[in-house]
Amino acid sequence: MPIHNADIAARFEEIADLLEIQGENPFRIRAYRNGARTLSDLTLDMAELLERDKGIPHLPGIGKDLAAKIKEIVDTGTCAKLEELRKAVPAGVPALLKVPGLGPKRVKLLMAALDIRSPAQLQRAAREGLVREIPGFGELTERHIREALEAQLGQVKRLTLAHASQYAEALVDYLRQLPEVKQAVAAGSYRRAKETVGDLDLLVTTSDPQGVMSAFVAYDEVQKVLSQGETRATVILASGLQVDLRVVPEESFGAALQYFTGSKAHNIAIRRLGQRRGLKINEYGVFKRTRRVAGDSEQSVYAAVGLPYVEPELREDRGEIEAAREGHLPHLITLEDLKGDLHSHSKATDGRNTLMEMAETAREQGLTYLAVTEHSRRLAVTKGFDPARLARQGEEIDRLNTELKDITLLKGIEVDILEDGRLDLPDSTLSSLDLVVGAVHSHLALSRKKQTERLLRAMDHPYFSILAHPTGRLIGEREPCEIDMERVIRAARERGCFLELNAHPERLDLNDIYCKMAKSECVLVSIASDAHSVIDFANLRFAVGQARRGWLEAADVLNTRNLAQLRLLLRATR
DNA sequence: GCCGTTTTCGGCCCGACTGTTTTCAGTCG
Numbered sequence: 142m143p144i145h146n147a148d149i150a151a152r153f154e155e156i157a158d159l160l161e162i163q164g165e166n167p168f169r170i171r172a173y174r175n176g177a178r179t180l181s182d183l184t185l186d187m188a189e190l191l192e193r194d195k196g197i198p199h200l201p202g203i204g205k206d207l208a209a210k211i212k213e214i215v216d217t218g219t220c221a222k223l224e225e226l227r228k229a230v231p232a233g234v235p236a237l238l239k240v241p242g243l244g245p246k247r248v249k250l251l252m253a254a255l256d257i258r259s260p261a262q263l264q265r266a267a268r269e270g271l272v273r274e275i276p277g278f279g280e281l282t283e284r285h286i287r288e289a290l291e292a293q294l295g296q297v298k299r300l301t302l303a304h305a306s307q308y309a310e311a312l313v314d315y316l317r318q319l320p321e322v323k324q325a326v327a328a329g330s331y332r333r334a335k336e337t338v339g340d341l342d343l344l345v346t347t348s349d350p351q352g353v354m355s356a357f358v359a360y361d362e363v364q365k366v367l368s369q370g371e372t373r374a375t376v377i378l379a380s381g382l383q384v385d386l387r388v389v390p391e392e393s394f395g396a397a398l399q400y401f402t403g404s405k406a407h408n409i410a411i412r413r414l415g416q417r418r419g420l421k422i423n424e425y426g427v428f429k430r431t432r433r434v435a436g437d438s439e440q441s442v443y444a445a446v447g448l449p450y451v452e453p454e455l456r457e458d459r460g461e462i463e464a465a466r467e468g469h470l471p472h473l474i475t476l477e478d479l480k481g482d483l484h485s486h487s488k489a490t491d492g493r494n495t496l497m498e499m500a501e502t503a504r505e506q507g508l509t510y511l512a513v514t515e516h517s518r519r520l521a522v523t524k525g526f527d528p529a530r531l532a533r534q535g536e537e538i539d540r541l542n543t544e545l546k547d548i549t550l551l552k553g554i555e556v557d558i559l560e561d562g563r564l565d566l567p568d569s570t571l572s573s574l575d576l577v578v579g580a581v582h583s584h585l586a587l588s589r590k591k592q593t594e595r596l597l598r599a600m601d602h603p604y605f606s607i608l609a610h611p612t613g614r615l616i617g618e619r620e621p622c623e624i625d626m627e628r629v630i631r632a633a634r635e636r637g638c639f640l641e642l643n644a645h646p647e648r649l650d651l652n653d654i655y656c657k658m659a660k661s662e663c664v665l666v667s668i669a670s671d672a673h674s675v676i677d678f679a680n681l682r683f684a685v686g687q688a689r690r691g692w693l694e695a696a697d698v699l700n701t702r703n704l705a706q707l708r709l710l711l712r713a714t715r
Numbered sequence: 716g717c718c719g720t721t722t723t724c725g726g727c728c729c730g731a732c733t734g735t736t737t738t739c740a741g742t743c744g
Contacts, residue, residue, distance in 0.1 A: 168727055172716035204717050242733090244742050279735060329744090342744085368743095370732050375743095385744075387731090400729090405744075412728040417720085423729055 143589065144188045144215050146180045152214050152223055153177035153207070158235040159226035161245040175202035178406065180211075182459055184627065184658045188215045201458075233259025241289045242282070250275055264290045298617055299337035300382065302683050303646030306331070308382055309341050312360065319356050321349040323391055328401035332453045334686025336616060336649045340383035342401050350388040357386050393425045396436035399443075400424040406458035407451075414446040414462070422446075454689035471692045474668075476685045478695040480703055481510035482678065484555065484578055484609060484641065484669035489534060490515040491523035493674035496534075496541055496550065502675040504548040510704050512551040513538060514578045517565040519557035526554065528570040535573065549704055551575040555609060560584045562598025564605070571604035576711050578641070578669075580609035581622065589623035596624065597632050606714050607667050607699075608633065610643040610650040618647065626655055633664045638714050639699050641667045642691075644684030645677075656691025665699040665710070666691075 157173040179202045180187070190197065197208045213220040237248045237260060251257040254275045255266050266272050267287040273280045300308075309327040316325035322345055326332070329342030347353045354374055358366050367375040367383075374386045389397040400408060401424065415422040420429055426436025427445040435441035440450045448465040452473050455461040464470050486492035487499055494502075496513060503511040515534065516525035526534070531554060538550045553576045557565040564571065564579060571577050579599050587595065599605060611629065612621035633640055640659055642651045651659065651666065659666055668684045670677050688698065695701040702710060 166716085169716050171727080175717080202717070206716060242742070246741060277735075277740080281734060285733095340744095368732055373731055373744095375732090401744085403744085405728095409728055416728080421729080425730090 144218060146183050146187055149187060149211055149214050150177040150180040156223050156226060158238055159230050162230055162234060162248055164245065176207045179203055182654060184654055187211055191215050231258040236260050237263060240286060242285050250277060260290060299339045301616055301646045302334060302336055302338060303680065305338035312343060312384065315360055316345055319353060321347050321352045323347055324394060328398055329403060332402050333456060334454050334690055336687060340385060343384060343386045344397055344401050345386065345388050346391045346394050347388060353388050389424060393436055395438035396426045396442055397424040399439045402453050402456060404457050407456040410458050410462050411446060418446060420445060452689065454686060471694050473689040474685060474693050474695045474698055476682050478701045479668060479681060481508050481700045482670050483512040483576065483607060483667045483700055484514050485511055485672040486515055487513060490525060491673060496537065498675055500541065500545055500548050500550055502678055506678050508548065510549045510551055512553040512576055514553040514555040517554055517556045519565040520582055528566060531570060553578055555580050557582055558595065558599040562595040564599060564602055568604065576606040577604045578607045578609045579605055581613055585613050585622050589625060592622050593625040593628055596629050600632055600636050600638055603715060605638055606711055607639045607641050609641045610648050611640055612650050614650055615647045630659050630662050630664055634662045639665050639667050641669050642684050642688055644670045644680040646680055646683055649684060649687045653687055653690035656688055656693050660693055660697045666693060666697060667699040
């Protein structure tokens with residue numbers, strides 16, 4: 142079993158949980174969690190580095206001790222420290238930390254007083270009314286534990302960004318129409334355009350906090366109010382989504398928005414910068430002793446610690462603070478930078494609309510070209526194209542292009558990459574097209590070596606232009622294929638072809654980390670809708686969000702070029 | 716356990732809400 146960075150990160154999280162239950166130094170615990178986060182954000186594969194005898198490079202939050210543990214975990218699958226901790230704490234106990242309202246202190250109390258060793262035992266004890274008898278617990282706490290354990294069975298997964306946007310936009314609209322509300326925005330991971338959102342964080346400024354709070358908990362989708370104070374409330378919607386609302390005075394809007402946008406790691410780093418300058422930063426502003434020196438706007442908060450404004454999508458403590466300090470922040474791509482779309486389908490295969498309808502909608506969205514890329518014959522369920530049908534569509538595209546104004550249809554194909562890396566259509570067919578988008582739709586479970594070589598062979602093909610949804614993942618449904626993305630990206634650079642960032646809300650593939658990696662290797666990314674109907678062009682904004690999280694600028698994206706420039710770049714791949 | 720533009724030792728972000736207590740600990744974000 143190969144050990145991936147995610148596996149090492151999981152071991153570190155487990156160590157942190159176990160140390161927490163033992164009541165260890167909280168900063169030591171945080172060190173393990175920071176190490177875990179660094180590893181899961183990393184593109185370098187630790188196991189591979191060690192295999193090639195490269196040693197572990199200097200990484201933020203990974204010191205001598207954690208580096209040694211990484212090596213030990215890669216070599217043995219575990220580490221002595223973890224095994225020692227596992228022996229000291231019963232196996233079901235870490236799961237108790239996941240129960241809302243239970244932290245390490247209460248878990249310890251439960252173990253000591255009632256010998257609770259698993260969520261099941263806790264559920265029984267809570268039903269029998271034993272929990273309330275423990276000093277520090279009470280009837281209400283017991284009820285909350287019982288309800289939380291029962292609810293956990295049907296626990297909601299994280300929503301895709303697109304799904305969350307439906308709830309967020311409706312709620313923000315609701316709050317904005319309240320007369321006492323000055324500003325209302327969604328902050329948190331939603332504002333950072335993270336691909337999935339666990340809960341919504343809303344921020345409101347008002348002169349009447351009480352009124353806003355009452356209106357918020359009265360929103361008709363609210364099923365349960367978890368907490369409600371003067372400036373903060375937490376509710377659960379009927380859909381199961383948790384929503385936190387924070388209310389601050391108008392002059393604190395910037396500081397509060399900065400704080401509630403996160404990420405947590407980014408905020409900690411910013412506050413530490415503040416500390417060094419003798420400043421205290423909280424959601425109400427930036428303070429020098431008791432004097433408020435900034436906080437009206439986010440810009441003012443960053444300026445107070447000597448930094449330029451940092452875009453929300455960059456705020457993950459992945460190097461943005463250093464880049465800001467050195468004046469190297471990227472000028473991030475925007476939706477308006479996209480000049481065209483290089484992946485779409487029509488009724489001819491598994492799409493819903495005609496070519497004309499697709500073209501006109503794309504044009505309405507400000508696009509000036511649209512590549513038609515139907516599936517190839519191998520994907521029979523989609524009525525994929527054989528050479529003859531593809532040729533006939535080519536004639537139709539020629540005819541439409543004489544009728545269409547301000548937009549050009551390009552002839553393409555989403556050709557299946559077969560198990561051995563060959564393409565599903567002959568060269569004579571592919572050579573007649575403007576671009577060839579290659580995609581894997583079968584044999585997703587090949588070994589890392591085979592899957593990687595399959596992609597490399599496909600990309601080596603003389604007419605190959607763009608690798609579509611490179612990892613094949615479906616968020617929350619299907620894990621990415623095992624691929625050595627570092628090799629794929631390097632191969633794309635050498636070959637001169639491109640990688641796609643697919644805008645389908647469940648794909649968003651490439652992800653942010655791989656986008657950044659492609660950028661560092663100077664491989665252009667195609668931000669593509671993969672539209673199967675006219676409404677799918679709207680998904681482009683989520684892909685742009687992902688691209689921004691991956692530090693991409695307009696120049697890093699293939700389809701920010703105008704048609705003439707694009708044709709040159711596509712021709713150069715051949 | 717990590718880290719250093721005051722530091723290689725002694726710090727490590729900061730505040731709101733709840734429940735149980737009678738002034739605050741625990742948890743959460």
